Amino acid sequence: MLIKLINSGVIVLCSTLIGLEISKRYAFRTRELSALQGALSRLETEIIHYASRLPDALVRIGESIGGGTGKLFHKTGELLSLKKKFTVSEAWCSSLEELKKELYLQQEDMDILRRFGDQLGSSDREGQVRFIRLTLQQLREEEQKARAVREKYEKMYRSLGLLVGIALAIILF
């Protein structure tokens, strides 16, 4: 009896935690998307007003922003400034691939970022600005979508975890 109770408790606990973990992903994704927008805006400033070197700008922004986005920028900047067998797009994609797990992003977000990396640094100022703005807009749209999804599912997964746990416990009891 006691063992059964403990077992049920463990099941409920685990299931709740899983529910929480899944619901957290929604929150993290919106947070990451807005961090990315912040980082891109800063990059735009660096390009328009300071004409900084891309590797320096990326490292600087990465350091001040932190989080998964910060790491992505920092890592790319470091790859570029360290040594020169990378093109920007190679360095960007390899950092993106490496940090996939930490970024909580979905396939469509990754696609936007990959397309962004292809153009980064490789046109004149005007072209860069146009491209950053386009990417920003796409990210903003994704963020809006992500928020809607988050509102729908975040609570649901949280309570679903608990409920499934309880249901399982009852069935197995």
Place this chain on the structure above:
Amino acid sequence: MTLLPQMKDSTLEWQEAIFETLPDTIRKIIRSLPVPLIQDMEEINIRENRPLMVYSRGRDYFVCPDGSVCTHLERAYIVTADDTRELMQLISDYSIYAFDEEIQNGYITLRGGHRVGITGKTVLDKGQIRTMKHINSFNIRISKEVIGAANKIMPFLLSGKKVYHTLVLSPPQMGKTTLLRDIARNLSDGFPGYRGVKVGIVDERSEIAGCWYGLPQRQVGIRTDVLDSCPKAAGIMMMIRSMSPRIILTDEIGRPEDAAAIEEALNAGITIITSAHAADLQDALARPFLSRILERRIFERIAVLGDSLGVGTLEKIYAEDYSSQLLNRPIR
């Protein structure tokens, strides 16, 4: 007597700066070229879909994939589109957007002051060149600094503490810029018998100081301030207002507004040292713009460069009356 004393052994320095801007494939090939050829290398020509070439020891060579040189076109390494794309990213430090002005002018300055000339398709905006697309041809020009090139001329430019307004006349490729740069270094650092003074360089074409991100890559002297890629007339005025130099040095005057700026500098009591394209004083007097400036008798010393004893020979130095010469024979 030589006007161009020993070259500083900067082989390794320039090699590092040049090699780090080459795409992997081309860097490996160039690195394995015969050593003497690398040491005397003056240009690397990289043209998309055409053979990789270097200019060294007075002629050009096709370069083969194994790093040997050949005379047969068929064996040469052919530059790919990937190579040029990567090269463009590397010479601009992945920041093509930061080089809008340079690309408009058709060259990018590298760390170390070396220049890469570029050609592609220009994009016009109201008749002005706005930018260049599809850049596919690169001429990497290795520039070697000649420290001490002006040591021989310095005594003629000074009278006690006073530095004369000086004009250097020379045909192209005779070491005019090299001489100006070393005059700047001498006046700024000072030398036995002369205490250095503040020097301002207005470097319209980034050739005197070879700036990279605004930092001079050449020895232009410790008391020298450089306005990089700045139009001469505006730059001279800025220098006068902001940096209070004793001497302003600039390259290749030739536009009417330059004359006005020079007069402004004279009124402010600043010494002007500059250069112009001309084979000789007579030649200069035949040019409309130069003759107008010369007739105002602004310049107190006019130095003429030539190659009678090799590139950089100091052929003549005229005093302020333009008739008496201070040299009895050319020196180098």
